[in-house]
Amino acid sequence: MALLDFANPSRFLRFANTTIPWLSGVTLIVFAFGIDQAMIAPDDYQQGATVKIMFLHVPSAWLGMLAWGVMTVAALGTLVWRHPLADVIAKAAAPIGAAFTLLCLVTGSLWGRPEWGTYWVWDARLTSELILFLLYLGVIALWRTVDDPSRAARAAAILTLVGAIDLPIIKFSVEWWNTLHQGTSVFRLGGSKIYPTILIPLFIMAAAFTLLFFTLLFAAARNEILRRRVRTLQLMQASQVT
Amino acid sequence: MNPLAAILVRDMRIAVRVGGGALMGVLFFLVVVTLTPFAIGPDLALLKRIGPAILWLAALLASLLALDRMFAADHDDGSLDLILMGRAPLELVVAVKGIAHWLTTGLPLVLAAPLIGLFLNLDAPAEAALVLTLLVGTPALTFIGLIGAAIAVTLRRGGLLLAVIVLPLTVPVLIFGVAAANAAVIGPVPFGTPFTILCALTLASLVVGPFAAAAALRQEME
Numbered sequence: 413m414a415l416l417d418f419a420n421p422s423r424f425l426r427f428a429n430t431t432i433p434w435l436s437g438v439t440l441i442v443f444a445f446g447i448d449q450a451m452i453a454p455d456d457y458q459q460g461a462t463v464k465i466m467f468l469h470v471p472s473a474w475l476g477m478l479a480w481g482v483m484t485v486a487a488l489g490t491l492v493w494r495h496p497l498a499d500v501i502a503k504a505a506a507p508i509g510a511a512f513t514l515l516c517l518v519t520g521s522l523w524g525r526p527e528w529g530t531y532w533v534w535d536a537r538l539t540s541e542l543i544l545f546l547l548y549l550g551v552i553a554l555w556r557t558v559d560d561p562s563r564a565a566r567a568a569a570i571l572t573l574v575g576a577i578d579l580p581i582i583k584f585s586v587e588w589w590n591t592l593h594q595g596t597s598v599f600r601l602g603g604s605k606i607y608p609t610i611l612i613p614l615f616i617m618a619a620a621f622t623l624l625f626f627t628l629l630f631a632a633a634r635n636e637i638l639r640r641r642v643r644t645l646q647l648m649q650a651s652q653v654t
Numbered sequence: 655m656n657p658l659a660a661i662l663v664r665d666m667r668i669a670v671r672v673g674g675g676a677l678m679g680v681l682f683f684l685v686v687v688t689l690t691p692f693a694i695g696p697d698l699a700l701l702k703r704i705g706p707a708i709l710w711l712a713a714l715l716a717s718l719l720a721l722d723r724m725f726a727a728d729h730d731d732g733s734l735d736l737i738l739m740g741r742a743p744l745e746l747v748v749a750v751k752g753i754a755h756w757l758t759t760g761l762p763l764v765l766a767a768p769l770i771g772l773f774l775n776l777d778a779p780a781e782a783a784l785v786l787t788l789l790v791g792t793p794a795l796t797f798i799g800l801i802g803a804a805i806a807v808t809l810r811r812g813g814l815l816l817a818v819i820v821l822p823l824t825v826p827v828l829i830f831g832v833a834a835a836n837a838a839v840i841g842p843v844p845f846g847t848p849f850t851i852l853c854a855l856t857l858a859s860l861v862v863g864p865f866a867a868a869a870a871l872r873q874e875m876e
Contacts, residue, residue, distance in 0.1 A: 491869070539825075546822040554805065557815050566873035567805045571819060574801055574866050581826075 421637045424497055428634040432627060439623040446620045449613035456610075462526050467614060469519040471621035472512045476544060477579055479509025479625065483551075484576045487569035497633075499565035500640075502572065503555055504632035508625060510548035517541060536585035537593035540578060547575040561640060657742040658750045665754035668727075669720070676758040679716040680766050686712040687770050698775040705774035706784050706835035710828060713763050713788055717795040718820065720759050722813035724751060724803040725871065734807070738875055748871070749864040752793075752800050760792035783838030783845060787852060791831040794856040797863030798823050804867035807874050827855050 446467070456463035483505045489498030520538070521531045532538065551568050558564035586593055606614070669676040690708050691701060701708075728734035737747055767788050768781045776784065802820035806812030833848035 491873070543822045543825055550819045550822060553815055553818050557809055557811065563808075563874065567870060570801070570866055570870045570873065571805060574823065574862070577823075 421496065421500075424500075425634060425637060428630045432630050432634070435623060435627040435630065439620060439627050442616065442620040442623055446613060446616035449616055453610055453613045459527060462523055463610065465519050465523040466610075467617045469516060469523060470614060471618040472516040472519065473541065474618060475621050475625050476509055476513035476516050476541070477582060478622070479505045479512060480544065480548075480572070480576065480579060482629070483509065483572045484579075487572040490565050490569040491573075499562060500633045500636045501629065502565060502568060503561075504629055504636050506548055506551050506555065506568075508628050508632065510545065510552065512621075512625070513541065513545045513548060517545060535593050536588070537582065540582040540585050544575075544578050544582060547571075547578060551575070561643075657740060658746055661737070661742075661747055662750050662754050665751055666758055669754065669758035676720075677762065679719050679759040680762045682719055683712050683716040683763050683766060684770060686715060687773060691773075702775040702777075702780075703840075705771060705776045706780065706787075706839075707832050708774060709767055709771060709784060710788070710791075710832050710835065713767070713792060714795060714821075714824060714828060716763055717760055717792060718799060718817055720755065721796075721799040721803045721820070722806060722816045724755055724800070725807040726803075726812055729807050729875075734871070734875065738871070744868040744871065745864045748800060748804070748867045749797075749860070752797050752863065752867075756793050756796040760796055763792060764788045777839075780835070780839045784835045787831045787834045787849065790849070790856055791827050791852050794827045794852075794859040795824055797856075797859040798827070800863045800867040801870065804870035804874070807871065827852065827859075830855060 450464055450467040453464065453467075455461050483502045486498040486502035486505065489495040490502060517538075520541075524533070525531050551571055554568050554571060555564050558567060687708060690712075694700065694704075725734060728737065738744065740747075764785060767785050771781045771784055799816075799820050801823070802816040803812075805819060806816045809815060830848045830852040833843070834845060834852055837843045837848055838845040
């Protein structure tokens with residue numbers, strides 16, 4: 413089984429070392445293409461050029477949720493199979509997901525100022541996204557409080573699983589409550605409500621963001637494995653001194 | 655005696671004796687509510703409008719107070735190891751400890767709420783709605799808090815981390831608790847709508863809390 417092979421950290425390091433340069437290259441190319449397409453996309457007849465904030469806002473919102481999804485799968489890997497790589501992936505994904513969620517909140521707020529007339533409203537979608545950000549900070553705080561990595565992993569895994577309740581709340585918040593935030597417009601029955609001239613650049617940007625996420629995730633996981641090796645070496649050295 | 659009943663009686667005894675935190679929660683609740691008019695001014699009309707929200711927020715903070723010692727104290731004196739080795743299912747033991755915690759910290763808050771509500775100029779229907787929502791909602795706060803208490807059991811700075819972990823998860827309870835308390839007084843939604851959702855949240859947390867907390871305890875104590 414392929415996933416089981418990566419239980420050996422050295423094998424994952426080899427995989428990461430070969431894929432990261434390729435992934436970064438592809439990410440750069442897709443980003444260049446996506447930003448170009450976003451720039452030449454027509455302005456909205458009502459919103460003008462501010463519609464282009466969406467090319468950052470929507471993908472970062474998706475990726476903020478995808479990162480928690482990856483952490484949830486990794487949490488199951490930690491608790492059920494005791495997969496050593498799952499701990500590393502979960503720890504590496506948390507700050508990246510937090511960054512995407514923050515980006516989503518900031519871009520949304522900058523868009524909201526001209527369009528809604530305010531930086532922030534206590535709308536269901538915005539509030540649940542803010543809670544996701546707070547949950548990320550809680551998980552990161554937990555990782556930084558427990559010094560033994562494998563115990564921290566198990567505690568963080570349980571918090572991650574409980575926090576996953578927020579994902580469907582974010583997704584359906586615009587349908588359950590009558591909110592200021594736009595309803596579902598990209599993936600819906602009966603086709604997207606967005607015109608292709610804007611939808612296609614959006615998908616390219618989403619692809620670029622996803623590639624960026626996995627590049628950063630693999631790089632952060634590699635750093636984490638190396639950090640753990642340094643920690644083990646330090647512990648071994650400390651035990652020899654005494 | 656049935657082990658679960660024994661744990662319930664023991665936890666409640668510990669809570670009400672010297673060093674236990676049973677009445678500390680109510681005192682904290684009172685102090686927080688008393689401080690609020692100093693911060694926003696003694697405008698009775700304003701206090702009446704935001705009174706339910708203040709009381710809910712104070713109850714939320716007060717129910718966090720004794721939580722961090724819930725499993726940590728048992729871990730320190732070794733009784734947690736005995737509980738883990740015992741034959742009673744850990745999920746049920748955790749649930750019973752949650753019930754004991756609620757009876758000693760949550761229930762006194764509910765009972766004190768009408769009196770403290772007088773300070774905030776709440777009238778009788780508002781008081782009744784508030785007490786009802788607190789009665790239904792505070793168990794959810796305790797049982798969500800169980801998860802945080804179990805995760806932070808072996809940490810030295812558990813209390814602070816507990817608040818950071820638990821508070822975001824309690825947001826839905828707070829929203830619907832305050833919404834129901836307000837609906838009874840100013841509308842426009844009928845009281846039943848948010849109140850039923852609050853009941854649902856509590857029932858869900860009664861199930862999710864003990865299972866997640868028991869899983870966390872098993873992982874922590876290995």
